[in-house]
Amino acid sequence: DVKVTQSSRYLVKRTGEKVFLECVQDMDHENMFWYRQDPGLGLRLIYFSYDVKMKEKGDIPEGYSVSREKKERFSLILESASTNQTSMYLCASSPPGMYSYEQYFGPGTRLTVT
């Protein structure tokens, strides 16, 4: 079974703090993704990566950055956390090519920024 793990299930941070969310997958997948999920807005793609050191912006990259130094690890960074970044953050991975939409998700990190 594909396993995608995220560093924390729940996180509380203060406004202005730098926040790191870590994601690790064990299936040697090329593609990795970061989404946020908010009520009424569904899942929105923040960033994705299709290879080590490669990254692409999704729909809502503002206020976020990412890092992919190793194939199995994809980190989401909130440079200066704000209250409107309170959300559920979901990491996913997928194989390349035509099966790339078989995305495997982690359990999510519920981030609260106060």
Add this chain to the structure above:
Amino acid sequence: DAKTTQPTSMDCAEGRAANLPCNHSTISGNEYVYWYRQIHSQGPQYIIHGLKNNETNEMASLIITEDRKSSTLILPHATLRDTAVYYCIVRSPGDNFNKFYFGSGTKLNVKP
């Protein structure tokens, strides 16, 4: 940019088949139909996908109409653990990832 229409919610008795419909009347020839589900407080889980033929795996069956304008996800023997939001998604393999739109889905309530 939703290309699918699903009922907001459905009920199903435990042990019975759950049939979840999805309308995708504007689907184009190279677009696949994907189904995911999200159990409360968990990340979405991939279930199945298909292009035009019916598909079956250990979790579910996917029936796609001949004109491909609609499909039905079938959970043959629903259990309480199948209570979740089910998402029907239509996308081409060549589409950019930021066009993989989950939408609101169908909340399936499996009742004892």
